[in-house]
Amino acid sequence: MKRVLIATGGGDCPGLNAVIRAIVHRASQEKDWEVLGSIQAFNGILWEPTEVVVLDNEKVKGIHFQGGTIIETTNKGGPFAWPVKNKKGEWEYVDRSEEMIRKLQIMHVDAVINIGGDGSQRISEALYRKGLNIIGVPKTIDNDLSSTDSTFGFQTAVEVATEAVDKLVTTAASHNRVFVLEVMGREAGWIAMNAAVAGGADVCLIPEMPYDIEAVKDALEKRFVHDRGFAVVVIAEGAYPKGGKMVVQENDEIGYENPKLGGISGVLINQLKKAGFQHDMRQTVLGHLQRGGVPIAYDRVLSAQFGVKAFEMVLNEEYGKMVAYRHPDFIAVPLKDAIAKPNLVTPDNALVKTVKGLGISLGQKE
Known part of the structure; x- marks a missing residue:
């Protein structure tokens, strides 16, 4: 046997x-x-x-x-x-x-x-x-x-994130608020971008494109007229501002080597306040909800x-x-090639072009 x-x-x-x-x-x-x-x-x-x-x-x-x-x-x-x-x-x-x-x-x-x-x-x-x-x-x-x-597992995580965007849109509209939704993805922005497109978010911030806080502020201001309006921002946990670093939490778990990411949604809200954005803002961190379930x-x-x-x-x-x-095939690739480089979002990616075509801000200055 x-x-x-x-x-x-x-x-x-x-x-x-x-x-x-x-x-x-x-x-x-x-x-x-x-x-x-x-x-x-x-x-x-x-x-x-x-x-x-x-x-x-x-x-x-x-x-x-x-x-x-x-x-x-x-x-x-x-x-x-x-x-x-x-x-x-x-x-x-x-x-x-x-x-x-x-x-x-x-x-x-x-x-x-x-x-x-x-x-x-x-x-x-x-x-x-x-x-x-x-x-x-x-x-x-x-x-x-x-x-x-x-x-x-990726598409299920995107589905969970998209449902969150759908739900936040209704409460954001009811209260004339901005909601910042933080999703997983580590150094990759795929979950954030797919959820932003599927859910109709207004701003999407990803690790591969460090954001300009003034560009984010400008994009959100356009969603309000006479203090009325709403917006949803989808931000990947690994996103960070130009000249800044990823938000990493202290971790004393024995044997856990990866940086423990999380908290960028709260940081973004504070940055927007300092930049002069005065509309009401709330944050939602999906966390492990994206990993579990059916x-x-x-x-x-x-x-x-x-x-x-x-x-x-x-x-x-x-x-x-x-x-x-x-x-349409399932093939075998050498492990050394599989781990040679990560799959990250590139500026010329088709989904990036779609995001821009929909008018979703990536936090970049024009």
Whole structure:
């Protein structure tokens, strides 16, 4: 009996369970394959005792529309940076990757499918270079992996953000207010731009285009006549003003390496007040609402396609590669290429042209 192990790492994401289910269903068609799931990414392998579950058709029944991941996830630590306390009681990080690979060999695991975003796939690439038979599946609501046309979970996050814009428009109009909606995306502005277009926002601020506060103020002033009017601003959590920096919160979580973004919506409101904007303003931070809940149909289908392709890559021994969607095909791309550069918004992007054509301000001076 051959074994493939699934791990889900990084932040949770709508569609993770649909990928797991697809892998299990495809594997069940082969008589000599068993599917395992490692709890909390690779923690399940590294813990003593190990925490690994057998995944069969019964175990994954009906999970395709559930949010989260039934094998849990984590974005802290990992096989190359495992947090331990030294003799002084201080936290330090040790490399347990070779130990983990040996444990997988002892468990007779023939291949690993690692479902995750940029950070997870960097781990995949490093493990592959150490000799592990591993395949990546791209997962991120930020849609910031350049080797694939789309990542599952992104469209669901956009749907949540768009619904928020829709709801804020009505309360903004009722009170003659400006609402600033802060959405996720880290260094990428894809969620913000898509939600701004779909929801009909007036201003959209993204990390790739540092904003000019005077340009933002001017765009909002145009929405008011004799103190009557309203506006909605969609701002990505990684956005920042020209000459400024991203808003990063202090974080003392052990093993969490990424900058903890958030709070730019409040900063923007204060900047507008200092610039002389006098209309009533409120902020709404969507936060993890964008990560949780039921995936929309598009993401369920995309997840299923990723899962089936991933297991077929295992059958073909296409290790060291990641599944990628290149319309209309699902292909395998080398992990080193998949993580080479992020997928960020560029000034010549078609969606940017649409934003400008709709009269949505990007916070740039004319």
